Amino acid sequence: MPQRSLQDAREFLKDTVRLHIDFAQTDQNKGIAPPPLEKPFDPDKKRIPLVKPRAWQSIKPVTLLAALNHRRSRRRFKTTALTLEELSFLLWATQGLKRRFGNEAAFRTVPSAGARHALETYLCLLRVEGLQPGLYRYLPLEHELLLEYTDNEIALKLVAAVLGQQFVAASAAVFIWAALPYRMEWRYGLAAHKVIALDTGHVCQNLYLACEAIDAGTCAIAAYNQQAIDTLLGINGQDEFTIYLAPVGKV
Numbered sequence: 001m002p003q004r005s006l007q008d009a010r011e012f013l014k015d016t017v018r019l020h021i022d023f024a025q026t027d028q029n030k031g032i033a034p035p036p037l038e039k040p041f042d043p044d045k046k047r048i049p050l051v052k053p054r055a056w057q058s059i060k061p062v063t064l065l066a067a068l069n070h071r072r073s074r075r076r077f078k079t080t081a082l083t084l085e086e087l088s089f090l091l092w093a094t095q096g097l098k099r100r101f102g103n104e105a106a107f108r109t110v111p112s113a114g115a116r117h118a119l120e121t122y123l124c125l126l127r128v129e130g131l132q133p134g135l136y137r138y139l140p141l142e143h144e145l146l147l148e149y150t151d152n153e154i155a156l157k158l159v160a161a162v163l164g165q166q167f168v169a170a171s172a173a174v175f176i177w178a179a180l181p182y183r184m185e186w187r188y189g190l191a192a193h194k195v196i197a198l199d200t201g202h203v204c205q206n207l208y209l210a211c212e213a214i215d216a217g218t219c220a221i222a223a224y225n226q227q228a229i230d231t232l233l234g235i236n237g238q239d240e241f242t243i244y245l246a247p248v249g250k251v
């Protein structure tokens with residue numbers, strides 16, 4: 001990777017990039033069709049229906065005040081498994097769809113710059129009732145899980161990929177958010193990348209707060225081995241790469 005100065009790195013946080021962008025040249029303004037709202041999947045892969053919001057039985061009401069007050073990063077988890085309903089709730093709270101505008105855009109439970117939603121959610125499931133340990137992906141349009149592969153050793157591989165942060169292996173489900181930058185670049189070009197990072201923060205914060213409704217906890221993780229996680233997810237590290245993780249467990 002080329003040497004970057006602190007000054008260069010700080011530019012990422014600013015919006016000065018906008019002054020140098022010719023928005024007439026973005027793919028959107030050139031009339032190129034938008035990329036899909038959801039990464040396409042192999043229809044032969046197993047899909048698991050999730051519990052829909054109106055069917056939830058076990059998600060208890062929690063006041064916003066209580067959730068904000070009680071939230072903290074949790075690194076100790078009980079061995080209790082998550083139920084499929086609890087996992088369904090956490091997925092809806094972090095990336096669930098509320099309204100869809102054809103194949104162009106969708107509103108979700110989190111905000112996103114230009115409603116582009118340039119993330120996919122992978123899940124390393126370790127202890128979820130009825131599901132084998134392995135790698136899954138959330139399909140927000142279908143509100144289903146896609147089974148990528150089962151692997152009884154995945155917890156050990158994940159710990160190595162998060163630089164030995166052992167508490168990850170004690171969680172029930174690890175949320176791993178991958179960025180697909182073109183979904184945002186299509187509209188914003190070089191101004192896409194900072195807002196993808198901002199979007200991801202909103203998603204993780206919703207996870208922290210949603211955990212409060214199911215006696216669970218989480219801890220944001222931004223320190224990891226990029227190549228190792230991307231390899232675990234089976235993504236190419238260029239058009240799609242890991243940006244953030246959060247292990248969830250009962251507390």
Ligand SMILES: Cc1cc2nc3c(=O)[nH]c(=O)nc-3n(C[C@H](O)[C@H](O)[C@H](O)COP(=O)(O)O)c2cc1C
Nearest residue numbers: 071072073074075165201219220221222223224244
């Ligand atoms: C962007 C970001 C990255 C973080 N990365 C890690 C991490 O890699 N490992 C970890 O144990 N905690 C990580 N944390 C959790 C912070 O250490 C934690 O939020 C902080 O100590 C404040 O504690 P609180 O969340 O309980 O208020 C991260 C938090 C954020 C917001």
